[in-house]
Amino acid sequence: MRFIRKSLYTLLCLLVLAVIIIYFVAQTSYAAKWISQWVNDNSPYQLSLGNLDYSITEPSQLILHNVELSQQKQPTLLKAEKVTLGLTSSLWQPKLHFSTLELENGNLSLSAKTAISLAVSSDRFQLRNMAVNLETPDITLQGERVNGGIIPWVLSANPLPDSDNHFEFSADKLLLNGIETHKALIQGDVDNQQIIFNNVGADLANGLLTGSGKRNAEGHWIVDNLRLSDVKYQSQQTLNQLFDQIEQLTGHTDITLNRLDLLNANIQGTDWAFSDLSLSVKDLMLVKGNWQAQSGTINMNAYDVVYGNQHLVSPVLNLGLEDNNVKIKQFSSRWQDGLVRASGIWQRDSQTLTLDDVALTSLLYTLPKDWLTELKQTPPNWLRELHITKFTTNRSILIDINPEFPFQFTALDSNGSDLYLIKDHQFGIWGGQLSFNASEATLNKIDLRHPSVILTATPEAITVSEMSAFTKEGLIEGKVTLGQQPERTLNLALSGRSVPVNILQSWGWQSIPLQGNGNINLQLSGNLVDRQTSDSKLKGSLKMVNDTGQMLTQYPLSQVEIPVEHDISVPEVPNSEEETPATTPEVPQESPFG
Incomplete structure (x- = not known):
């Protein structure tokens, strides 16, 4: 037994040693x-x-x-x-x-x-x-x-x-x-x-983000609440590039925004900036980058918004999102030292923007240098048609500083109804009624008082039924019909009493040798654009008689090349009293009748 115990002790020690x-x-x-x-x-x-x-x-x-x-x-x-x-x-x-x-x-x-x-x-x-x-x-x-x-x-x-x-x-x-x-x-x-x-x-972005939400088994993100406050973000991207980046981030999955709040944000990029921006989005769904909503809302306000050369002060925008429509419940902003207000609806299916009410008050607006070129540009894809049900302008000043044809309207008031300003992605006046008047105007250094214009537009033609203004001592009146077809058919009647007989020379007509006040009568008709030659072909006459009894009649040549933008600028021809050779004078780049 002693041997067995000794053997077991020895084995145990060996096991312990092995473990150690x-x-x-x-x-x-x-x-x-x-x-x-x-x-x-x-x-x-x-x-x-x-x-x-x-x-x-x-x-x-x-x-x-x-x-x-x-x-x-x-x-x-x-x-x-x-x-x-x-x-x-x-x-x-x-x-x-x-x-x-x-x-x-x-x-x-x-x-x-x-x-x-x-x-x-x-x-x-x-x-x-x-x-x-x-x-x-x-x-x-x-x-x-x-x-x-x-x-x-x-x-x-x-x-x-x-x-x-x-x-x-x-x-x-x-x-x-x-x-x-x-x-x-x-x-x-x-x-x-x-x-x-x-x-x-x-x-x-130097601000605070808080939120809650979930991602379901199908990969759909549901944001119950997302709040961004005091964000300060600066980018080298344009606003369109930033939107493209956001679309890329969200375009691969479905997102439901129950509530998104952006508070007191300052965001800046290339040619755009938002100062003290607050934005609230409710009940909006993004499906593969496309929005869907049954009763969503977007509310936005800011201290300053800069986009390109446009500067909005204290803009407020309230939108309602219903099915495929965006309802503009309220838009208002300080702009060009005045106030802009609008409401309406945008329909996604037809890409049509209908503004129920547009009001411009106390603007001091200088047109961009290339504003005519901008009007020829194609609007964005989302804007196929633009309708304005009611349009008003009050106490505004409109200026164009183009040296070739500068103008200014002071205390400008206007009223429009049922205006169609974009049709099939083309700017124009395709329908509706518009009237405007001003206390004073200057057209290429010619001073006028109380200019007034009333026009009606249809898909076929633009008709100026009343056009009048006072000069220093006289009155000038006219009527115009301009076709909406590609050939741009023109009918113009213009008359003046006790006005400078060479007044039209400053507005695109050729040199007029007569001086002083008198009566004038201009009649023009034809096509501003010939569909075969793309030239202007106008017929008519300008008749003048000054206060000393001198008379002169001038005619446009029937075959003369005139750039489309110089619609009625035509060369001088021999009059009925004098035999003088016809000349083709230089004319201003823009004409008020073009």
Whole structure:
């Protein structure tokens, strides 16, 4: 019996010694290299370990140092200074399960293209001071100094969590689909393949972002509440480029915005800026980049808005989104030292904008240098037709500083009804009635008082039924009919009493040798554009008699090339009293009758 006891004691000591040797050997770099080599030879993964750390005082915990894991011929999936494994009784089952899995001081990269097929899970997955890179078909995320965890956690082919769990993460810097944020916090749950974001917060563009929402199993994002305040953003992009970028970010998925608020934002780019902007969007859905709404609203106001050479002060815009229509409930702004107000509706199916009421008050507006060229440009695709039911202008000043034909209207008032200003993507006056008058006007250095015009437009012609103005001592009146067809048929009758007989010379007519006041009578008819030669062909006469009794009649030549923009600028011909050769004088670039 003594021999048996001695043998058992000896065997026990040998076992303890073996355990001690294994314990210490297992924590050497040699054991770590052996484990790494075994994984590399017997699995599709590449593993590199610095050493292992195991303490008898914490028998359920195994620590791996300087860990690097990747699939063969693939980028590194995990690189961490320290990996802590919480051991459980089910560790050696076909599906590895840990009580805890902690990654510390490293880099974790997850992608749908490089998803690993290891069957690994843990009751708690923890990140400490990690850099995280995540890539899915609709999400690209890079995080720096990420801390947080998931309870519980299961590794799957999907980089995003798809099993029921709770997660909380914070990051010093987070780049989501190219949008950079700082001090980000995300808290939420995964429930039945839905990712629910209970609380999201971050510093964005020197402002604060807070929100909540979810992503359903089909990949549809539902934003319950998203709030951006005190944002200050500066870009080198144009406004159209910025909108294109937003469309690219949102065009690959469906988004429902229950509420979006942008408060006190200052945003600036190339040739545009918004100062103290507040924007509220409710009940709007984006489906592959196209908006849909049943009863959505968009409300916007700002201190300043600059777009190109346009400057709006204190603009207010309230929109209602219903089916395929955008209802302009209110638009008002200070503009050009005056006030602009409008309301109406835009129909997406017909790309038609109908403004019920447009009012311009006390404007001081100088036309752009190339305003005629801009009117010839094609409107944007979303604007096929423009209708204005009611149009008014009060106490405004309109100026054109073009040196070839400058003009100015002072104390300008106008009234219009049922105006059609764009038809099939072409600017013009295609229908409606318009009248305007001013207290004073200057047309190419000719002063007029109380000019007044009344016109009616149809798809066939524009008819000026009344056109009148006072000169210093007389009155000038006229009527015009201009066809809307490509040949632009013109009929003009203009008469003046006690007016300078050479007044038309300043407005595009050829040189007139008579001086002084008198009576004039101009009759013109023909086509401004010949469809075969693209030349103007006008017939008629200008008859003049001054206050000394001198008379002169001038005729336009029937065959003379006149640029289309110089509609009635015609050369002088011999009159009935004198035999003088016809000449072709230089004329101003623009004519008020053209």
